[in-house]
Amino acid sequence: MAERPIGTESIDTEPFDTEPFATEHLTAHRRDATLVLTLNRPAARNAFSPSMLVGLHDGWMAADRDDTIRSIVLTGAGGAFCAGMDLKALGGADPEGENHRERLKADPDLHWKAMLRHHRPRKPVIAAVEGPCVAGGTELLQGTDIRVAGTSAVFGLFEVGRGLFPIGGSTVRLPRQIPRTHALEMLLTGRPYSADEALRIGLVGHVVPDGTALERALAIAARVNACGPLAVEAVKASVYDSAELTETEGLAAELARGWPILATEDAREGLRAFAEKREPRYRRA
Structure with a gap:
Protein backbone atom coordinates (compact mmCIF):
# COMPACT_ATOMS: atom_id res chain seq x y z
CA MET A 1 0.00 0.00 0.00
CA ALA A 226 8.27 12.81 9.92
CA CYS A 227 11.85 12.56 11.20
CA GLY A 228 14.80 10.90 9.51
CA PRO A 229 14.34 7.13 9.97
CA LEU A 230 18.06 6.37 10.14
CA ALA A 231 18.50 9.03 12.80
CA VAL A 232 15.46 7.86 14.79
CA GLU A 233 16.63 4.24 14.87
CA ALA A 234 20.19 5.20 15.75
CA VAL A 235 19.05 7.48 18.58
CA LYS A 236 16.83 4.76 20.05
CA ALA A 237 19.64 2.22 19.84
CA SER A 238 22.10 4.64 21.44
CA VAL A 239 19.83 5.34 24.39
CA TYR A 240 19.37 1.66 25.22
CA ASP A 241 22.83 0.41 24.35
CA SER A 242 24.56 3.03 26.47
CA ALA A 243 22.34 2.54 29.52
CA GLU A 244 24.75 0.18 31.25
CA LEU A 245 27.96 1.91 30.14
CA THR A 246 29.96 4.42 32.11
CA GLU A 247 29.51 8.01 30.96
CA THR A 248 32.89 7.93 29.21
CA GLU A 249 32.07 4.66 27.46
CA GLY A 250 28.60 5.89 26.54
CA LEU A 251 29.89 9.12 25.02
CA ALA A 252 32.43 7.20 22.94
CA ALA A 253 29.72 4.80 21.75
CA GLU A 254 27.46 7.74 20.92
CA LEU A 255 30.12 9.28 18.66
CA ALA A 256 30.74 5.96 16.93
CA ARG A 257 27.04 5.58 16.20
CA GLY A 258 26.20 9.22 15.52
CA TRP A 259 28.97 10.37 13.16
CA PRO A 260 27.91 8.02 10.34
CA ILE A 261 24.34 9.36 10.58
CA LEU A 262 25.61 12.92 10.07
CA ALA A 263 27.25 11.79 6.82
CA THR A 264 24.08 10.32 5.27
CA GLU A 265 22.12 11.74 2.39
CA ASP A 266 19.14 11.92 4.76
CA ALA A 267 21.10 14.31 7.00
CA ARG A 268 21.92 16.52 4.01
CA GLU A 269 18.28 16.37 2.91
CA GLY A 270 17.14 17.47 6.35
CA LEU A 271 19.40 20.53 6.24
CA ARG A 272 18.34 21.39 2.67
CA ALA A 273 14.67 21.11 3.59
CA PHE A 274 15.20 23.39 6.58
CA ALA A 275 16.97 26.00 4.43
CA GLU A 276 14.30 25.75 1.73
CA LYS A 277 11.42 25.86 4.23
CA ARG A 278 9.84 22.62 3.04
CA GLU A 279 9.17 19.13 4.42
CA PRO A 280 12.13 16.76 4.05
CA ARG A 281 11.91 13.70 1.81
CA TYR A 282 13.93 11.01 3.56
CA ARG A 283 15.07 7.91 1.64
CA ARG A 284 16.97 5.91 4.28
CA ALA A 285 20.20 6.73 2.47
Missing part, protein backbone atom coordinates in the same frame (compact mmCIF):
# COMPACT_ATOMS: atom_id res chain seq x y z
CA ALA A 2 1.45 3.36 -0.95
CA GLU A 3 2.07 5.81 1.84
CA ARG A 4 0.11 9.05 1.96
CA PRO A 5 1.86 12.23 2.97
CA ILE A 6 2.06 12.52 6.75
CA GLY A 7 -0.70 14.67 8.18
CA THR A 8 -3.32 13.95 5.50
CA GLU A 9 -4.84 10.87 7.08
CA SER A 10 -7.93 10.44 9.24
CA ILE A 11 -7.87 8.82 12.68
CA ASP A 12 -9.34 5.59 11.34
CA THR A 13 -6.71 2.99 10.51
CA GLU A 14 -6.68 0.94 7.33
CA PRO A 15 -6.20 -2.83 7.13
CA PHE A 16 -3.17 -3.95 5.16
CA ASP A 17 -1.62 -7.28 4.27
CA THR A 18 -1.02 -8.96 7.64
CA GLU A 19 -1.20 -12.54 6.40
CA PRO A 20 2.20 -13.42 7.89
CA PHE A 21 1.29 -12.52 11.46
CA ALA A 22 -2.34 -11.50 12.10
CA THR A 23 -4.05 -14.10 14.32
CA GLU A 24 -7.36 -14.65 16.09
CA HIS A 25 -6.22 -12.49 18.99
CA LEU A 26 -3.82 -10.01 17.33
CA THR A 27 -4.92 -7.62 14.60
CA ALA A 28 -2.81 -5.21 12.58
CA HIS A 29 -3.50 -2.05 10.62
CA ARG A 30 -1.32 0.37 8.71
CA ARG A 31 -1.58 4.10 9.35
CA ASP A 32 0.83 5.66 6.87
CA ALA A 33 4.29 4.65 8.16
CA THR A 34 2.91 3.35 11.49
CA LEU A 35 2.06 -0.28 12.16
CA VAL A 36 -0.78 -0.54 14.70
CA LEU A 37 -0.85 -3.83 16.61
CA THR A 38 -4.02 -4.46 18.61
CA LEU A 39 -4.38 -7.08 21.31
CA ASN A 40 -7.81 -8.40 20.37
CA ARG A 41 -9.31 -10.63 23.03
CA PRO A 42 -11.63 -8.20 24.83
CA ALA A 43 -13.77 -10.88 26.48
CA ALA A 44 -10.67 -11.86 28.47
CA ARG A 45 -9.44 -8.26 28.88
CA ASN A 46 -6.83 -9.09 26.25
CA ALA A 47 -5.03 -11.63 28.42
CA PHE A 48 -2.21 -13.38 26.57
CA SER A 49 -3.14 -16.47 24.56
CA PRO A 50 -0.97 -18.59 22.26
CA SER A 51 -2.35 -16.89 19.14
CA MET A 52 -1.81 -13.43 20.64
CA LEU A 53 1.78 -14.16 21.60
CA VAL A 54 2.62 -15.65 18.20
CA GLY A 55 0.98 -12.68 16.47
CA LEU A 56 2.90 -10.20 18.59
CA HIS A 57 6.20 -11.96 17.94
CA ASP A 58 5.62 -12.07 14.20
CA GLY A 59 4.42 -8.45 14.17
CA TRP A 60 7.61 -7.20 15.84
CA MET A 61 9.73 -9.18 13.40
CA ALA A 62 7.75 -7.97 10.38
CA ALA A 63 8.18 -4.35 11.50
CA ASP A 64 11.92 -4.84 11.82
CA ARG A 65 12.13 -6.20 8.27
CA ASP A 66 9.92 -3.57 6.62
CA ASP A 67 11.72 -0.27 6.11
CA THR A 68 8.47 1.47 5.13
CA ILE A 69 7.35 1.06 8.76
CA ARG A 70 8.85 3.84 10.86
CA SER A 71 6.97 3.38 14.13
CA ILE A 72 4.71 0.91 15.93
CA VAL A 73 1.67 1.63 18.08
CA LEU A 74 0.59 -1.10 20.50
CA THR A 75 -2.94 -0.99 21.92
CA GLY A 76 -5.80 -3.20 23.09
CA ALA A 77 -9.36 -3.74 21.94
CA GLY A 78 -12.57 -3.28 23.93
CA GLY A 79 -11.37 -0.71 26.46
CA ALA A 80 -8.57 -2.86 27.91
CA PHE A 81 -4.85 -3.08 27.27
CA CYS A 82 -3.79 -6.43 28.73
CA ALA A 83 -4.66 -8.34 31.91
CA GLY A 84 -1.56 -10.54 31.76
CA MET A 85 -1.17 -14.24 31.14
CA ASP A 86 -4.14 -16.57 30.61
CA LEU A 87 -2.81 -19.84 32.01
CA LYS A 88 -5.87 -21.79 30.88
CA ALA A 89 -5.48 -20.68 27.27
CA LEU A 90 -1.75 -21.37 27.30
CA GLY A 91 -2.38 -24.79 28.81
CA GLY A 92 -4.78 -25.89 26.09
CA ALA A 93 -8.22 -24.50 26.95
CA ASP A 94 -8.18 -22.45 23.75
CA PRO A 95 -8.79 -24.91 20.88
CA GLU A 96 -8.08 -22.22 18.26
CA GLY A 97 -4.57 -21.87 19.64
CA GLU A 98 -3.31 -25.42 19.00
CA ASN A 99 -1.17 -24.50 15.98
CA HIS A 100 0.22 -21.53 17.86
CA ARG A 101 1.07 -23.69 20.87
CA GLU A 102 3.23 -25.75 18.53
CA ARG A 103 5.09 -22.57 17.59
CA LEU A 104 5.61 -21.80 21.28
CA LYS A 105 6.96 -25.30 21.90
CA ALA A 106 9.31 -25.06 18.95
CA ASP A 107 10.79 -21.78 20.18
CA PRO A 108 10.88 -21.60 24.01
CA ASP A 109 11.86 -17.92 23.81
CA LEU A 110 9.05 -16.91 21.45
CA HIS A 111 6.69 -15.75 24.20
CA TRP A 112 9.47 -13.71 25.84
CA LYS A 113 10.26 -12.04 22.53
CA ALA A 114 6.55 -11.38 22.02
CA MET A 115 6.44 -9.66 25.42
CA LEU A 116 9.55 -7.64 24.47
CA ARG A 117 11.64 -9.28 27.17
CA HIS A 118 14.18 -10.77 24.77
CA HIS A 119 13.62 -8.48 21.79
CA ARG A 120 13.83 -4.73 21.24
CA PRO A 121 12.30 -3.56 17.96
CA ARG A 122 14.53 -1.12 16.11
CA LYS A 123 11.50 1.10 15.39
CA PRO A 124 10.01 3.20 18.23
CA VAL A 125 7.10 1.48 20.00
CA ILE A 126 4.33 3.68 21.41
CA ALA A 127 1.80 2.18 23.84
CA ALA A 128 -1.82 3.39 23.87
CA VAL A 129 -3.33 2.10 27.11
CA GLU A 130 -7.01 2.05 28.04
CA GLY A 131 -8.39 0.16 31.03
CA PRO A 132 -6.43 -2.61 32.76
CA CYS A 133 -2.72 -2.95 32.02
CA VAL A 134 -1.70 -5.28 34.82
CA ALA A 135 0.63 -8.20 35.59
CA GLY A 136 2.00 -9.31 32.20
CA GLY A 137 0.41 -6.21 30.68
CA THR A 138 2.61 -3.96 32.82
CA GLU A 139 5.58 -6.16 31.95
CA LEU A 140 4.86 -5.80 28.22
CA LEU A 141 4.49 -2.05 28.73
CA GLN A 142 8.08 -1.87 30.00
CA GLY A 143 9.28 -2.99 26.57
CA THR A 144 7.69 0.05 24.89
CA ASP A 145 9.40 3.40 24.38
CA ILE A 146 6.64 6.03 24.72
CA ARG A 147 3.45 5.49 26.74
CA VAL A 148 0.03 7.12 26.64
CA ALA A 149 -2.76 6.18 29.07
CA GLY A 150 -6.44 6.94 29.30
CA THR A 151 -7.64 8.45 32.58
CA SER A 152 -9.19 5.20 33.80
CA ALA A 153 -6.21 2.99 32.97
CA VAL A 154 -4.97 0.77 35.79
CA PHE A 155 -1.44 -0.59 36.20
CA GLY A 156 0.18 -3.02 38.59
CA LEU A 157 2.31 -6.09 39.13
CA PHE A 158 0.07 -8.38 41.17
CA GLU A 159 2.30 -11.47 41.17
CA VAL A 160 3.60 -11.33 44.77
CA GLY A 161 0.05 -11.13 46.09
CA ARG A 162 -0.52 -14.56 44.56
CA GLY A 163 2.81 -15.98 45.70
CA LEU A 164 4.27 -15.65 42.20
CA PHE A 165 7.34 -13.98 40.70
CA PRO A 166 7.07 -11.46 37.82
CA ILE A 167 9.55 -13.14 35.47
CA GLY A 168 8.71 -10.96 32.45
CA GLY A 169 11.64 -8.69 33.29
CA SER A 170 10.11 -6.34 35.85
CA THR A 171 12.62 -6.86 38.67
CA VAL A 172 15.35 -5.82 36.23
CA ARG A 173 13.70 -3.23 33.99
CA LEU A 174 11.30 -1.40 36.27
CA PRO A 175 13.98 0.01 38.66
CA ARG A 176 15.83 1.29 35.57
CA GLN A 177 12.76 3.06 34.23
CA ILE A 178 11.27 4.66 37.35
CA PRO A 179 12.80 5.59 40.73
CA ARG A 180 13.77 2.49 42.69
CA THR A 181 11.53 3.30 45.66
CA HIS A 182 8.49 3.37 43.37
CA ALA A 183 9.60 0.26 41.51
CA LEU A 184 10.02 -1.67 44.73
CA GLU A 185 6.67 -0.52 46.07
CA MET A 186 4.94 -1.66 42.90
CA LEU A 187 6.79 -4.98 42.92
CA LEU A 188 6.46 -5.73 46.64
CA THR A 189 2.91 -4.60 47.38
CA GLY A 190 1.10 -5.94 44.33
CA ARG A 191 -1.35 -3.05 44.51
CA PRO A 192 -3.06 -1.29 41.58
CA TYR A 193 -1.88 2.11 40.33
CA SER A 194 -4.11 4.70 38.69
CA ALA A 195 -3.11 6.47 35.48
CA ASP A 196 -2.39 9.67 37.40
CA GLU A 197 -0.09 7.84 39.82
CA ALA A 198 1.62 6.06 36.92
CA LEU A 199 2.24 9.47 35.37
CA ARG A 200 3.59 10.88 38.63
CA ILE A 201 6.15 8.09 39.09
CA GLY A 202 7.16 8.13 35.41
CA LEU A 203 5.71 4.82 34.25
CA VAL A 204 3.74 6.62 31.52
CA GLY A 205 4.37 9.92 29.80
CA HIS A 206 0.85 11.12 28.98
CA VAL A 207 -2.61 10.80 30.54
CA VAL A 208 -5.48 11.71 28.23
CA PRO A 209 -9.28 11.46 28.37
CA ASP A 210 -10.61 7.91 28.17
CA GLY A 211 -11.01 6.71 24.61
CA THR A 212 -8.34 9.02 23.18
CA ALA A 213 -5.10 7.19 24.02
CA LEU A 214 -4.84 5.69 20.53
CA GLU A 215 -5.42 9.06 18.92
CA ARG A 216 -2.62 10.65 20.98
CA ALA A 217 -0.28 7.72 20.33
CA LEU A 218 -0.89 7.97 16.59
CA ALA A 219 -0.19 11.71 16.71
CA ILE A 220 3.13 11.05 18.44
CA ALA A 221 3.90 8.33 15.89
CA ALA A 222 3.22 10.77 13.03
CA ARG A 223 5.79 13.15 14.51
CA VAL A 224 8.31 10.31 14.74
CA ASN A 225 7.54 9.29 11.15
